[in-house]
Amino acid sequence: MTEGSLLSKATQMSQSRLFVQLSVGLLLIAAGVGASCPIELSPSSVVVRYGDPVSVNCTATVSHDGMGWEASVGGIGITEVNHLPWNVESLTQWDISAFCFINANEQCQKNLNIIVYTFPEKIQINSTADSNGMMVEGEEYNITCEIPKIAPVQNLTVKWYNGDRIIESDVLEIIEPNNLKNTKQPVKLLSTFPFTPTRNDSGARFRCEAQMDLSPVGPHLNVSSQELTITVVFGPDVQCSNIIELMENESLEENCNIAGNPTPSVKWLKDGQPFNSTTPMRRENAGMYILEANGSLSVQKNIQVHVLYGPELNCPSIYMAEEHTPHNLTCTVEGFPEPVMVWYRDDEVVELPKTLTRLDAGHYLITASNNQSNVNATVEIIVHYQPSEIFELQDLEVHIGSTVELKCSSSGNPQPTYTWNYYQTDNVMEENEDGVSRLEIHSATAYNMGTYTCHAWNNKGRIFRTIKVTVIGAEQECPLEITPNPMVLEYRSRAQGATCSSTSAISTNVKRMYWEGVESDNMTWFTNTNEDWGMTPVCTATFQGIGKCHKSLNFTLYKKPDSVSIYHVHRLSSVEEGKEFQLRCDIVSIAPAQNVTVLWYKNQDILKETGCQLENNKTCKLSDVRSPVNVSATINVNLQRKDDEVVFRCEARLNLRLNPLPTTTSSTLKITVLYKPKINTTKLPKEIPVFRGYSEELVCEAEGYPIPKIQWHYNPESHVNVSKGKLTVSEPGIYNCTASNDVGSASHVVEVILKEDYLPLIAGFVALAVVAITIVFLLIYSVYYKNTKMRHYNFKNPKFSEHNGNVAHSNGDLQFPMTRLSTQCISA
Numbered sequence: 001m002t003e004g005s006l007l008s009k010a011t012q013m014s015q016s017r018l019f020v021q022l023s024v025g026l027l028l029i030a031a032g033v034g035a036s037c038p039i040e041l042s043p044s045s046v047v048v049r050y051g052d053p054v055s056v057n058c059t060a061t062v063s064h065d066g067m068g069w070e071a072s073v074g075g076i077g078i079t080e081v082n083h084l085p086w087n088v089e090s091l092t093q094w095d096i097s098a099f100c101f102i103n104a105n106e107q108c109q110k111n112l113n114i115i116v117y118t119f120p121e122k123i124q125i126n127s128t129a130d131s132n133g134m135m136v137e138g139e140e141y142n143i144t145c146e147i148p149k150i151a152p153v154q155n156l157t158v159k160w161y162n163g164d165r166i167i168e169s170d171v172l173e174i175i176e177p178n179n180l181k182n183t184k185q186p187v188k189l190l191s192t193f194p195f196t197p198t199r200n201d202s203g204a205r206f207r208c209e210a211q212m213d214l215s216p217v218g219p220h221l222n223v224s225s226q227e228l229t230i231t232v233v234f235g236p237d238v239q240c241s242n243i244i245e246l247m248e249n250e251s252l253e254e255n256c257n258i259a260g261n262p263t264p265s266v267k268w269l270k271d272g273q274p275f276n277s278t279t280p281m282r283r284e285n286a287g288m289y290i291l292e293a294n295g296s297l298s299v300q301k302n303i304q305v306h307v308l309y310g311p312e313l314n315c316p317s318i319y320m321a322e323e324h325t326p327h328n329l330t331c332t333v334e335g336f337p338e339p340v341m342v343w344y345r346d347d348e349v350v351e352l353p354k355t356l357t358r359l360d361a362g363h364y365l366i367t368a369s370n371n372q373s374n375v376n377a378t379v380e381i382i383v384h385y386q387p388s389e390i391f392e393l394q395d396l397e398v399h400i401g402s403t404v405e406l407k408c409s410s411s412g413n414p415q416p417t418y419t420w421n422y423y424q425t426d427n428v429m430e431e432n433e434d435g436v437s438r439l440e441i442h443s444a445t446a447y448n449m450g451t452y453t454c455h456a457w458n459n460k461g462r463i464f465r466t467i468k469v470t471v472i473g474a475e476q477e478c479p480l481e482i483t484p485n486p487m488v489l490e491y492r493s494r495a496q497g498a499t500c501s502s503t504s505a506i507s508t509n510v511k512r513m514y515w516e517g518v519e520s521d522n523m524t525w526f527t528n529t530n531e532d533w534g535m536t537p538v539c540t541a542t543f544q545g546i547g548k549c550h551k552s553l554n555f556t557l558y559k560k561p562d563s564v565s566i567y568h569v570h571r572l573s574s575v576e577e578g579k580e581f582q583l584r585c586d587i588v589s590i591a592p593a594q595n596v597t598v599l600w601y602k603n604q605d606i607l608k609e610t611g612c613q614l615e616n617n618k619t620c621k622l623s624d625v626r627s628p629v630n631v632s633a634t635i636n637v638n639l640q641r642k643d644d645e646v647v648f649r650c651e652a653r654l655n656l657r658l659n660p661l662p663t664t665t666s667s668t669l670k671i672t673v674l675y676k677p678k679i680n681t682t683k684l685p686k687e688i689p690v691f692r693g694y695s696e697e698l699v700c701e702a703e704g705y706p707i708p709k710i711q712w713h714y715n716p717e718s719h720v721n722v723s724k725g726k727l728t729v730s731e732p733g734i735y736n737c738t739a740s741n742d743v744g745s746a747s748h749v750v751e752v753i754l755k756e757d758y759l760p761l762i763a764g765f766v767a768l769a770v771v772a773i774t775i776v777f778l779l780i781y782s783v784y785y786k787n788t789k790m791r792h793y794n795f796k797n798p799k800f801s802e803h804n805g806n807v808a809h810s811n812g813d814l815q816f817p818m819t820r821l822s823t824q825c826i827s828a
Contacts, residue, residue, distance in 0.1 A: 260296065566649055
């Protein structure tokens with residue numbers, strides 16, 4: 001039986017056993033057996049080299065009815081022990097499986113993880129190169145690593161080294177058995193490393209290394225092949241351009257690099273003859289060369305050799321010609337690379353035409369250059385020609401009041417003569433000197449604006465140049481004057497004439513002057529005040545230096561309106577307070593509408609100025625119609641009660657250059673302001689006291705238009721008297737005054753508070769107090785009087801010579817003896 005058949009049969013047995021194990025497991029799960037089995041395997045995993053012995057001990061951790069080993073090799077039947085070893089003296093089955101089981105109520109098992117491996121002692125490296133390791137640069141080669149029987153292949157890694165540097169890994173191909181990458185059987189492997197060598201790879205040392213990692217249980221194994229050293233053959237490689245450029249005295253050898261393995265021999269040929277590549281090159285050595293290089297191959301290359309040297313230039317220093325005459329002026333130049341010859345004039349590159357003109361006269365610089373050097377020469381070309389173009393005279397801007405000079409110069413042979421054409425004024429001076437004409441403008445004004453033409457001529461011809469002078473700060477003046485201007489005439493008034501004339505005193509400045517639309521050259525224009533509404537008369541003239549210009553007569557034909565009226569847009573004569581309304585002013589047949597301003601008056605004061613609108617709602621200012629039209633204006637107004645009986649009017653004013661301005665005023669419009677009542681709370685406060693037994697009059701007054709109606713609201717049981725809006729009350733309570741008219745109503749609540757009148761009682765107390773105080777005062781006074789004013793005499797035992805100091809006396813009193821009296825108050 002072949003190795004493939006055995007492998008197939010073993011695979012089928014393994015699949016059957018796996019099916020049985022899965023079935024048992026499902027039964028155990030269905031029976032409610034726990035996920036773990038009370039069995040311990042020691043060790044739980046084993047890695048065994050093919051043919052080596054193996055021993056695993058199975059221990060039951062619970063009581064059971066028997067245990068055993070199920071294995072394709074060394075199986076043990078049910079045994080009533082707690083420790084049961086599984087021993088195999090020489091394990092030679094690659095796909096072996098084993099598990100220990102016990103019978104405890106239900107049967108359970110634990111699988112043993114077994115890896116059987118084999119690893120070669122050496123591996124072989126080979127290549128598709130020849131036996132000496134010779135490789136041709138640029139061709140692809142395969143370097144292979146042959147690994148004999150090895151298992152399991154899943155744990156294998158192959159690495160490629162160039163010297164000590166890893167360049168590739170895991171490039172595997174299973175040779176035997178084919179396409180069984182997941183098999184546990186030993187297989188023969190081939191790792192291929194494709195390689196395309198370059199010349200820099202010559203001498204490289206390649207090797208492959210097989211590594212098997214069986215950790216953590218098993219060993220880490222590796223084996224390396226012998227080294228494969230290669231030699232790269234290349235060339236000859238001629239590193240040389242198809243075109244070589246050499247400086248004089250340089251050699252060919254210095255400009256080409258020939259490389260190859262084996263080292264090539266080199267030979268140079270020119271015109272079929274050998275040429276020493278170390279010979280210093282001269283310009284005459286330039287030409288086509290053949291380079292032959294012989295090594296592993298024979299190579300030929302055609303090379304164009306150029307010898308470089310700087311330009312050599314030859315030109316005349318002076319050349320004279322007539323304008324428009326073909327010339328024969330030439331310059332010769334030699335050099336390599338071929339020099340580039342350039343003609344310069346005033347630092348600008350020019351190309352000399354075959355026929356010379358006045359513009360070609362002058363000094364020229366001719367340069368000849370290549371990448372080696374450059375040389376130059378000068379040539380003066382003299383051309384007889386008519387006056388050349390005037391370059392210096394350019395358009396000019398000058399500030400008003402400043403002085404400026406215009407310079408006109410032209411080169412010609414013979415020297416040109418100059419004349420000027422411009423609008424002549426007193427502040428312009430002309431001067432000719434040294435072939436240059438100058439025009440000086442002093443204190444420039446608006447009349448100096450315009451064109452200035454300078455003419456230059458000789459016997460060969462004539463040329464001129466025209467420029468424009470702009471005076472900054474001034475506007476171009478047309479030297480025309482219209483009298484009168486402006487002209488404002490009323491419709492159907494007496495016709496007047498306007499005269500147009502030049503403001504210049506120099507008649508040669510004016511070429512032609514006329515009124516546009518007038519056939520004759522009569523310089524007075526007359527108006528027709530009956531129909532010339534849109535007329536804008538224009539006087540036109542052509543001036544030297546200024547050209548054609550014109551001035552317009554500011555002519556206005558106006559008409560006052562036939563009528564001006566003002567009214568409320570809704571034809572009302574009264575409005576409510578605070579509500580905005582609109583007034584309209586109609587102006588009939590007025591012209592021109594563009595000049596109309598409407599003034600609105602409130603009483604005697606100007607309320608506002610507004611514009612107007614045409615009947616098509618177009619703003620009067622934007623209208624181009626100058627004939628009589630009907631216009632109108634509106635204004636929005638908001639009135640308050642203080643504006644009652646206000647009077648409005650509108651006035652149409654034509655803003656023309658007249659004094660006074662034409663105005664027409666409408667009749668007045670009287671507007672009555674209607675407003676809701678407002679109660680006077682000053683006379684009617686929110687709280688009013690009333691004394692018991694007295695009455696109080698409540699006065700409710702309200703301002704409003706129409707005149708408001710006053711009503712009182714109170715408790716019907718209250719005793720009140722109402723007369724003409726006045727309410728007489730004598731009892732406390734809440735009283736509501738309501739004032740109303742057609743516009744609205746207002747109300748005010750008054751609370752009457754009853755108070756006691758203590759005034760009589762207070763007056764009685766005050767009177768009693770006054771009486772009591774009077775009595776007390778009289779008693780005190782009577783006592784005082786008795787003690788001090790009344791005299792008491794005692795005639796018993798008088799002593800005339802003694803004086804009692806306690807009794808008041810005077811010089812007229814007798815010297816009677818006195819005795820002090822004592823006073824006693826006896827209470828009743």
